[in-house]
Amino acid sequence: NAGVTQTPKFQVLKTGQSMTLQCAQDMNHEYMSWYRQDPGMGLRLIHYSVGAGITDQGEVPNGYNVSRSTTEDFPLRLLSAAPSQTSVYFCASSYSSPPGHYGYTFGSGTRLTVV
Amino acid sequence: SQQGEEDPQALSIQEGENATMNCSYKTSINNLQWYRQNSGRGLVHLILIRSNEREKHSGRLRVTLDTSKKSSSLLITASRAADTASYFCATDAGWETSGSRLTFGEGTQLTVNP
Numbered sequence: 349n350a351g352v353t354q355t356p357k358f359q360v361l362k363t364g365q366s367m368t369l370q371c372a373q374d375m376n377h378e379y380m381s382w383y384r385q386d387p388g389m390g391l392r393l394i395h396y397s398v399g400a401g402i403t404d405q406g407e408v409p410n411g412y413n414v415s416r417s418t419t420e421d422f423p424l425r426l427l428s429a430a431p432s433q434t435s436v437y438f439c440a441s442s443y444s445s446p447p448g449h450y451g452y453t454f455g456s457g458t459r460l461t462v463v
Numbered sequence: 464s465q466q467g468e469e470d471p472q473a474l475s476i477q478e479g480e481n482a483t484m485n486c487s488y489k490t491s492i493n494n495l496q497w498y499r500q501n502s503g504r505g506l507v508h509l510i511l512i513r514s515n516e517r518e519k520h521s522g523r524l525r526v527t528l529d530t531s532k533k534s535s536s537l538l539i540t541a542s543r544a545a546d547t548a549s550y551f552c553a554t555d556a557g558w559e560t561s562g563s564r565l566t567f568g569e570g571t572q573l574t575v576n577p
Binding site: 381383388389390391392393406407440447448449450451453454456 | 494496498504505506507508509510511551553555564565566567568569570
């Protein structure tokens with residue numbers, strides 16, 4: 349089924365470890381983004397991309413890196429995991445930016461725990 | 464900082480009743496979107512209203528936007544138990560040259576009792 353695929357669904361990291369959260373979409377969407385969701389904080393934008401080779405920072409970019417080498421993939425890298433990065437991470441995409449009638453398509457999320 | 468703020472934080476109603484959720488924001492926007500999130504799941508887009516629109520309908524959903532008051536409301540009519548979820552408003556201040564930057568509120572938890 350077409351959509352946004354996030355892997356893994358769950359991950360436990362030790363403080364200081366690094367890892368990459370994967371996001372892939374097969375809808376030929378130009379715009380992709382990463383959010384984190386924390387209790388009482390809503391969703392906050394980490395990084396976003398308006399097309400292959402173009403990325404920009406969102407509201408909370410520190411501790412995270414992104415790259416966009418293809419239209420389909422937008423991985424999020426945690427450089428040195430910290431307990432403050434314990435969160436649920438969502439990837440979202442849309443055909444255009446700003447989006448059209450159908451808004452953004454979200455993945456099902458990655459629940460990350462840093463111990 | 465959160466741009467959108469939903470009110471109320473929690474709402475509990477009976478099946479068949481209408482549910483109204485409100486959202487206020489602070490800065491100029493290109494559009495405002497409403498999303499639903501079932502427990503432990505991703506967000507599902509419900510409706511998008513542009514800054515030059517005042518009202519929009521989609522099935523049992525009605526969204527209004529008042530840019531002079533920087534506020535929006537989501538009305539769900541004839542609610543069902545399956546509508547139980549968290550509802551988020553998200554403001555989009557982005558433009559074609561800069562890219563979208565969705566800013567979410569903290570959400571309204573809606574419980575529809577059978």
